[in-house]
Amino acid sequence: MLEIRGIHSYYGQAHILTDVSLTLSKGEIVVLLGRNGAGKSTTIKSIMGMVRVTEGSIAYDGEEVLGEPANRIARRGLGYVPEERRIFTRLSVQENLDCGRQPAREGTRNWTADDMFDLFPNLAEARHRPGGTLSGGEQQMLTIARTLMGNPGCILLDEPSEGLAPVVVEQIIKVVKEIKAQGIPVLLSEQNLYFAGLVSDRAYVIETGHIRYEGSMRELEENDEVRQQYLAV
Amino acid sequence: MGVYLAQFLSGLASASALFLAASGLSIIFGVTRVVNFAHGSFYMLGAYFGYSLVRNLGGGALGFWVALLIASIAVGLVGLLVEVIILRRLYKAPELFQLIATFGVILVIQDVVFWYWGAENLLGPRAPGLSGIVRIFDVPMPVYDLALIAIGPLVLLGLWLLFNRTRWGVLVRAATEDREMVGALGVNQSLLFTGVFVLGSALAGLGGAIQLPKGDANLLMDFGILAEVFVVTVVGGMGSIFGAFLAAVLISELNTFGILVWPNGTLVLMFILMAVILIVRPTGLLGRPETIGQKTETGPVEVVLPAGPHYKIFVAVVIALLALLPLLVDDFILVLVTDILVLALFATSLHFLMSTGGLVSFGHAAFYGGGAYAAALLVTYAATPFELALLLAPFGAGLLALVIGWFCVRLSGVYFAMLTLAFAQVAWSVVFQWSDVTNGDDGLLGIWPAAWASGTATYYYVAFVVAAAGIFLIRRVVFAPFGYGLRATRDSSLRAAAIGIDIKRQQLAAFVFAGVMAGLAGGLFAFSKGSVFPDEMSIPRSFDALLMVLLGGIESLSGPVVGAAAFTWLHDELITFEYWRLLLGVVIVALVLLFPQGLGGAARHHVGRYLKLEASPGDLRSATPKREQRA
Amino acid sequence: MSFAEARTAGSPALSVSGLSKAFGGVQAVKDVDFQVAEGELLALIGPNGAGKSTCFNMLNGQIRPDRGSVKLSGEELVGRSPAQIWRRGVGRTFQITATFPSMTVAENVAMVLMSQARELFSFTRSAVNRHRAKALQLLDMVGMAGQADRPCGVLAYGDLKRVELAVALGNEPRVLLMDEPTAGMAPRERVELMGLAARLAHELDVAVLFTEHDMDIVFSHADRIIVLSRGELIAEGDAEQIRSDPLVLKTYLGEGQVYGQDKKPKD
Missing domain, CATH: 3.40.50.300 (P-loop containing nucleotide triphosphate hydrolases)
Structure with missing residues (x-):
């Protein structure tokens, strides 16, 4: 579904990612683990064409997307849920969803705003309120819903649990499982190992821009050495 | 009673054109985050296009309105060109470069208009069918005014529908908050930006065209309307179209009624109104506190280091050369170098404000000209001796900086820049119009130094000593606790406030200090030329200073000196051409497009490191971008 | 405990x-x-x-x-x-680190000391190496003295947090x-x-x-x-x-x- 091979990414002059490769297959949830600044968000932004990538290849559905602008990549069906949520605070919940709307795509479900309100009942009650008045948890729901409105074939979910109360994180877990149940693969970036453990099939560990470990989630949970060395548990 | 009503309606009528221009600026800024300084030029183009089209499309009522509409669309197309050729390449560059580029566009449009339509004011044609007069409470009222009164609210309604009832409008509002995110949702940002820029430009063009029957088309209207539009935007609240409408009405009414009460004081009234509103509501009438645009980015953040040993030797050599210069060159070169020294002090004072304070002023010439006028007025009216006048000039400028700065530091980022420009334009207008005292456009003449200092070489030494002392003082302040405190407010206002730094006070003091130093340069200038003209306070002069800073490189503390030399040379090369503004504009745009990371920055990167002009920071060089700390 | x-x-x-x-x-x-x-x-x-x-x-x-x-x-x-x-x-640290990236680690701490000493309106004294000893002492407390002369902008996130702590402790x-x-x-x-x-x-x-x-x-x-x-x-x-x-x-x-x-x- 998504295949990244040997990418190098830069912020200005700073070399952030070195030779990063990873794959995401249909129907699976893959987590990218690593501490702050390790390159998790940069990896996701590189896939979305939001960071300068100088080498390597990023193939989605067998087609090269490296070098395309973010909007073209999103149009191909890659749904991006940013860290820090980035909802439009002055637009109503309904308008936020409208912004994410894309034409129906072959092979993926065609989501409507009503589907979103079924999936996230909190948002239904708030549909005419400005996004900025929502709580942090509701905003996280809204940003996921907004991305689903684009009928994505694959979702990049960047640090969805950051700064959220445990009770809200548990709700996000349910949502991620629901997305998986719909057959949409998810590339998740996380710091919370509990969260990752509850939803992921496979894991990559990234540190200072290098992929240091790759394996199933279960293997990682049993590999104390990797967990201590790269995740500082 | 009738007189007041008529006056009120007349105010509403003039508000329309102002509102159109201001709403255009606001919309463009909202999405692209570019304050389009060429917006006044688009307004001016609208007027000129309208003038020619009305003449060519015949006298019928239909022809008239179609002409105005075509003029507006034509300006929209000019906007399209500017966006696609220039701005599109600069959205990721520091804001300063975008502003400078749009200034280049101003110069180009000025000369193109001058070339095609000439320098004469073109009196606007009457509107066919609406040229009559109606009586309202027995007071005559031009029918065209009623049409204008209707146009403003109609456009407001249209814009509201566009932004709230169409998906395009919703996307534009979304992009106003987070344009990158809109792109990541699959929306073609480039198209959205271009569309918005064309819409905003067309609104400005329409504004310029519809005011024709009430006024004229002239070459001064670009900066005139620009300052007014900035005032409207600051008063109404950036990003709020209703706010822009309200503010346009308020300011136009103030102007029309002000003329009844205090004919010469409308500028002062506008100043007071703006002051009151900013004190009560710093974000403007309907503005919201901005989260982005708080800081004007001037480039990457680098650690500021004191001079290294090589640099000190280099400076000593330059100073020695300058001290010996009168023995080596003729008077012509000496005068040229005197000019450079004066401008170097001027540019260094602005550079201090920009680099150490992070405060990008677009009206710094107010203090340069302020110093020059302070000296000239003292000499003319109080027969003050040369030495004393030169000493007092900076204080005159400092006083002006205190008043202007007191308002400006309440705002930050581009708002700060806009307000400095607006105030500078007010200062220029006062000098330009108050001819009883300032002699207006004819300037003040006979401002010569004392006999002992009047020789070319002697005055060169005076300028050399004063400018060098000023520049060294500024440098000293950069590395004094004051400079550190100021830099702290620039780096992180959050942290600065949390460690007990009074940000506004620190910034105001810096503004006044920079104003004093610019005033000193202005005083030197007045005595070197023997005369002062309003040009020294004008917006183009403010941009000259910005250009010098840019040419020398914002990161380098010695940049402005190099920049002043480069600018003087460039200016001397270009001034021989009739259309030098056009050339200068093209050069500016080309420089910005070719070196979007900064000119001096590029040069220093290659040369400076080689020569070790500043203490070698080793791995300490460029700081990681802020974003990455959280990534 | x-x-x-x-x-x-x-x-x-x-x-x-x-x-x-x-x-x-x-x-x-x-x-x-x-x-x-x-x-x-x-x-x-x-x-x-x-x-x-x-x-x-x-x-x-x-x-x-x-x-x-x-x-x-x-x-x-x-x-x-x-x-x-x-x-x-009353000192404060922030959720998102807020330091002065154009200054070194030691200068970030010295900045607090200058503010505390009410020196910020001194135009002519030199601020270079001012209060350095006290700043190093504070940095030592948080284990950052070894990086005192690096620019704050290049620090690892965890180290930035330590600098913030030193800054917050600066005015006792x-x-x-x-x-x-x-x-x-x-x-x-x-x-x-x-x-x-x-x-x-x-x-x-x-x-x-x-x-x-x-x-x-x-x-x-x-x-x-x-x-x-x-x-x-x-x-x-x-x-x-x-x-x-x-x-x-x-x-x-x-x-x-x-x-x-x-x-x-x-x-």
């Missing part, structure tokens, strides 16, 4: 009573009362939007409360500016407000930073109030915990009491899937 318990009995450094604030009709904070003692670490937890940030901003003067009082060793702080409150000894505060101090850090870094903060608070007798979403950190480092929900305090107590409070479980902690040192995920 018998050491800390002995402290909690000590005199309150900060007493907050009846603190209330409404924004446009929405009651963000309502009648909040609590005290922090010298040398005590008090955690303020609660769901997003519960009013934690508003509380913090009222304590250091960025927002003026509608009602209520904030007393620092008996002296009223409400109505004073952030700068005045800082001078009286009696109360330290820490807004999500470990946000965005790896588990071990979190424990190290909070361990350091706790040690310094105990050594220097500083009262620490911190917000945090990492329950592992809260339960292991806070001497006492208060829980805010919809602007009101709903619980107060030690880790054990909070962990078993039904109201806290419902509004905030949930089923305990996503925290808990002793629980392995997927157990």
